[in-house]
Amino acid sequence: MSYASIVRRYLTDLQNEYNSAIRGGQHTAELSYRPVLDALFHGLSHELNPNGNVDIVLEPRNQGRVGRPDWRIHDSVSLGIYGYIEAKGLTIEPFDTTPYQAQFVVL
Numbered sequence: 547m548s549y550a551s552i553v554r555r556y557l558t559d560l561q562n563e564y565n566s567a568i569r570g571g572q573h574t575a576e577l578s579y580r581p582v583l584d585a586l587f588h589g590l591s592h593e594l595n596p597n598g599n600v601d602i603v604l605e606p607r608n609q610g611r612v613g614r615p616d617w618r619i620h621d622s623v624s625l626g627i628y629g630y631i632e633a634k635g636l637t638i639e640p641f642d643t644t645p646y647q648a649q650f651v652v653l
Contacts, residue, residue, distance in 0.1 A: 547592075552593055566635070570610055580604065599621050618630055
């Protein structure tokens with residue numbers, strides 16, 4: 547699957563989930579959209595690293611000085627950490643990163 551088709555699939559799935567949220571009114575701004583985002587990360591990891599050495603962990607355990615991020619991405623062989631991802635809820639308001647500066651950590 548190509549990068550473009552992975553992103554297209556993500557946007558279609560996100561739109562479907564969003565439409566479902568509007569109809570039902572039971573979705574949460576952040577948590578309800580994580581499965582769609584998780585599928586995007588997995589698709590991209592297989593596209594960018596076809597040998598499958600990348601593990602993507604949704605809701606990893608506490609990671610010490612970086613707290614408890616929403617995703618951890620690491621090499622499955624060496625366990626070297628590629629990075630962490632923190633999700634925020636969907637909103638139509640401009641996103642201000644100022645309150646989250648402590649979550650931006652360069653390892």
